[in-house]
Amino acid sequence: xxxxxxxxxxxxxVNGEEREALAPPHKLLLDVLRExxxxxxxxxxxxxSSCGCCAVLVDGVPTLACVALAASYQDCEITTVExxxxxxxxxxxxxxxxxxxxxxxxFCTPGFLIATKALLDRNxxxxxxxxxxxxxxxxxxxxxxxxxYESVRLAIERTKSSQLDAVRS
Amino acid sequence: MTLPxxxxxxxxxxxxxxxxxxxxxxxxxxxxxxxxxVPNLQMKLFSPRVVVDLKPLRxxxxxxxxxxxxxxxxxxxxxxxxxxxSLVRSKFPVLASAVGTIAGPLQRNMGTLGGNLCLETRxxxxxxxxxxxxxxxxxxxxxxxxxxxxxxxxxxxxxWSGDAAPALLALDAEIExxxxxxxxxxxxxxxxxxxxxxxxALARGEMxxxxxxxxxxxxxxxxxxxxxxxxxxxxxxxxxxVTMDADAQGVCREARVAVSAVNPAxxxxxxxxxxxxxxxxxxxxxxxxAHAAISTGKPLTTSASTPVYRREMLKLxxxxxxxxxxQNGRA
Numbered sequence: 001x002x003x004x005x006x007x008x009x010x011x012x013x014v015n016g017e018e019r020e021a022l023a024p025p026h027k028l029l030l031d032v033l034r035e036x037x038x039x040x041x042x043x044x045x046x047x048x049s050s051c052g053c054c055a056v057l058v059d060g061v062p063t064l065a066c067v068a069l070a071a072s073y074q075d076c077e078i079t080t081v082e083x084x085x086x087x088x089x090x091x092x093x094x095x096x097x098x099x100x101x102x103x104x105x106x107f108c109t110p111g112f113l114i115a116t117k118a119l120l121d122r123n124x125x126x127x128x129x130x131x132x133x134x135x136x137x138x139x140x141x142x143x144x145x146x147x148x149y150e151s152v153r154l155a156i157e158r159t160k161s162s163q164l165d166a167v168r169s
Numbered sequence: 170m171t172l173p174x175x176x177x178x179x180x181x182x183x184x185x186x187x188x189x190x191x192x193x194x195x196x197x198x199x200x201x202x203x204x205x206x207v208p209n210l211q212m213k214l215f216s217p218r219v220v221v222d223l224k225p226l227r228x229x230x231x232x233x234x235x236x237x238x239x240x241x242x243x244x245x246x247x248x249x250x251x252x253x254x255s256l257v258r259s260k261f262p263v264l265a266s267a268v269g270t271i272a273g274p275l276q277r278n279m280g281t282l283g284g285n286l287c288l289e290t291r292x293x294x295x296x297x298x299x300x301x302x303x304x305x306x307x308x309x310x311x312x313x314x315x316x317x318x319x320x321x322x323x324x325x326x327x328x329w330s331g332d333a334a335p336a337l338l339a340l341d342a343e344i345e346x347x348x349x350x351x352x353x354x355x356x357x358x359x360x361x362x363x364x365x366x367x368x369x370a371l372a373r374g375e376m377x378x379x380x381x382x383x384x385x386x387x388x389x390x391x392x393x394x395x396x397x398x399x400x401x402x403x404x405x406x407x408x409x410x411v412t413m414d415a416d417a418q419g420v421c422r423e424a425r426v427a428v429s430a431v432n433p434a435x436x437x438x439x440x441x442x443x444x445x446x447x448x449x450x451x452x453x454x455x456x457x458x459a460h461a462a463i464s465t466g467k468p469l470t471t472s473a474s475t476p477v478y479r480r481e482m483l484k485l486x487x488x489x490x491x492x493x494x495x496q497n498g499r500a
Contacts, residue, residue, distance in 0.1 A: 025177035026220075028207070048208035050402050052275055061249075061278050067207035068279070069200065071177050072222045115275065136401035137273030 011074050014039065015083025021070070029073055030054045030065035033080060041081035041110045045139070052138030055111040056080045062118040064137075081110035084117055092162070093117055093155040102151030104142035111138050116152050125156065172207070173216040179225050183347060183378070186221055191349050191374035193219045199376055201245060202279035204272065205288050213299045214289065214311060229283070229378060232256060240382040241345075244283025248333075249274070251282060261382060263391025263412055267336035270393065273401040283377040286334055286344065286357075290327035290365045290433060291404055292318065292471040310366055318469050325365030327433060328471040334361070334435035335410035336393050338427035340386045348375035361434035368433065389414055392493050394486035396430075396479060405430035406472050407479040409462060409486035413445070413494040421445045426458065426487060428466035431479060438465045441487075450495040458491060459484040 010021045014037060021036035033039045033056070042065055045053030054066040057079035085091045093116050096102065103109045112135060119126055119134035126134065131152050140148060175198075180186040190197050198217035200206050201224070209215065223229060229245035232254050240261060242251060251257055251268045258265040271277055271285060294308040294317040307313025310325045318326040334357065343354045357380070362370055371377075391412035397403035408429035414422045426441035440461045448454055468479035 024174060026172040026175050026210075028172065031171070048211060049204045049272075049276055052273075055275055062275050063279055064204070064275050067203045069177065069203065069207075069220075069222065072179070072200070072203075072224050134274060137275035139402075 008071070010070055012037075012070065012078060013076065014078045015080060016077075023070060025069065025071045027070050028066060029056070029068040029070040029078075032070040033065060033078075039080045039082050043107055043110055045107065045111075050139075051108070052111040052115065053108050055114040055138070057114055057118060060118065060121060062115050062137075079114075081113050084113060091117070091155075092158045093120065093152070096151040096153075096155030096158060097148070100151040100154050101147040102144065104140070104144045104147075108138060108140045108142075112140070112148055116155070119152075120156065120159075124159070126152075128153075172210045173213060175217050175220045177220050177222060179222045181225055183226055183228065186223065186226065186376065187347060187349055187374055189219065189221050190376060194373045197221055199223060199287075201281040201284040202247070202276075204276045204280045205284060209289055209296075212297065214295070223283075223376075230281075234260065234387070236384055236387070238381075239384040239387065242282055242380050244286075244345075244377045244379055245281050248272075248277035248280045248282065248285060251333075252277065260387045261340060261389070261391075263336045263339055263389070263393055263410055264333070264382075266391075267332045267393035267395075267408075267410060270395045270397075270405075271332045272403075276402070282333060282380060285331050286337075286360070286380070287369055287377060288329065288331045290325075290368050291330040291430075292325075292327035292365070293473060294318065294471075295327055318471055325433065326469050326471060327365035328430050328468070329361060329365075329368060329432065329434050330404045330406075330430040331435060332393065332395060332405055332408055332429065335408050335427040335429040336391065337380060337382070338435055338437045339391055339410040339412040339425040340382045340389065341425060343381045343383075344377060345379035345381060346371065346375050347378040348372060352378060354381060358437050361436075363432060363434035363436070365433040386412070390494055392490040394490055396474070396482045396486070398474070406474045407431050407466070407468065407482050407486070408435075409466075409483060409490060411487065411490035411494060413491075415495065419449050419495060421448055426462060426490075428462055428483060431466040431468040431483065436465050438462050440464075450491070455488045455491045459487040462487040 007022045043053040045051035049064050049067040055062045056065045058076045196218040229243045231243045233241045309316040342357045344357045344360045389412050393410045395405045396407040410427045413424040424445035426438040429435040441458050462483050466483045468476040
């Protein structure tokens with residue numbers, strides 16, 4: 001064991017805000033988000049990059065915060081589950097998860113929402129196979145996968161119909 | 170869990186990275202995507218004094234191809250970028266399909282080609298928490314003096330378990346290594362030591378900077394098959410990559426077969442190429458190649474799956490890959 005490394009000021013851009021945290025260089029992004037920035041939406045599940053509960057967007061790309069060193073992500077735009085909708089509102093994806101029962105115990109939900117958002121931002125009309133592939137890094141221990149796929153499908157449908165409404169009005 | 174404390178270096182230039190690696194030698198570790206290194210640090214498999222983050226070295230990411238020089242992929246290119254590259258998919262399909270099987274989409278967004286080629290070995294006695302390992306008194310590779318896979322010997326049999334390397338061996342790739350004396354290239358097969366203790370041949374201050382695939386492999390058909398428990402996230406328990414060039418009559422002009430996740434290194438099945446060249450497809454020949462695959466690939470009790478099953482799957486995958494390539498070749 002070496003003597004613990006000194007803390008440094010980390011400057012992170014999280015959910016559109018410049019944030020600072022005092023943390024040692026070996027601190028994980030997940031821990032900085034949860035402990036220093038009080039963003040506890042991202043969850044620690046497996047702690048070894050195999051469950052997806054800690055997923056956040058880094059420059060729009062879903063990334064596992066439990067295997068990321070916070071200091072390495074200072075030049076990036078980070079979006080956590082707290083940042084995907086304005087406070088007090090829900091996105092179509094979140095509404096889909098609520099209505100189709102895509103959230104059971106809720107622990108894996110932040111990671112699934114992040115992976116779903118990344119998918120739909122890139123490809124607004126994914127096939128069922130695209131959806132399964134995009135969510136295949138995320139584990140749901142309630143095993144509610146069918147409801148989760150249904151939630152995504154519902155979100156896509158809602159988004160399309162609201163776009164149609166917008167065009168009509 | 171928290172990581173052991175270390176100093177983090179974020180060099181802005183490749184030369185600076187090399188300088189830091191030279192200065193700290195075995196006390197320095199490289200972090201690229203982090204998907205292998207960080208869980209290993211969590212388990213306290215190593216406790217480096219200095220960790221060198223390669224993410225700022227943007228020049229190490231990129232995919233280039235010219236008909237004269239072939240394919241070059243920078244070490245920091247993400248696995249997602251390789252899998253989604255239309256160039257790799259159309260000209261080097263075996264690489265795109267092998268990379269597409271690595272872990273899951275989120276790990277591939279972070280994981281890099283260089284990192285995947287430098288993966289730590291995997292063994293059920295090694296990739297465990299410190300508490301678990303200590304309860305057993307460690308193993309030959311770490312904290313102990315007995316290899317639980319083969320207790321009579323003094324050799325580490327931990328399996329080198331990557332998916333990109335067998336595809337690249339089947340494409341006759343070379344690895345580019347940069348160190349204090351500049352860049353050098355060697356056949357990918359020579360990079361792996363086939364010893365679980367050392368695993369890869371990097372001298373002090375050296376790091377992997379790129380992979381090169383020769384021009385003659387552009388358009389080469391190939392197949393990768395992977396054994397794993399789940400269809401996502403898992404490391405391979407056995408992997409077989411085959412590439413083949415056959416003429417219109419189905420006569421094989423060149424073939425390469427490589428196996429992974431069953432030895433301390435990914436290995437080319439040398440006899441396979443010799444046996445296949447100049448031959449037409451037949452059930453007997455495919456059986457012969459499948460046997461060659463298991464005379465090279467020797468799974469031991471390094472994983473929760475049994476050696477017998479993994480050996481059978483090596484044979485099956487080899488036969489299946491040859492059938493697919495020959496069928497498509499004639500179609």
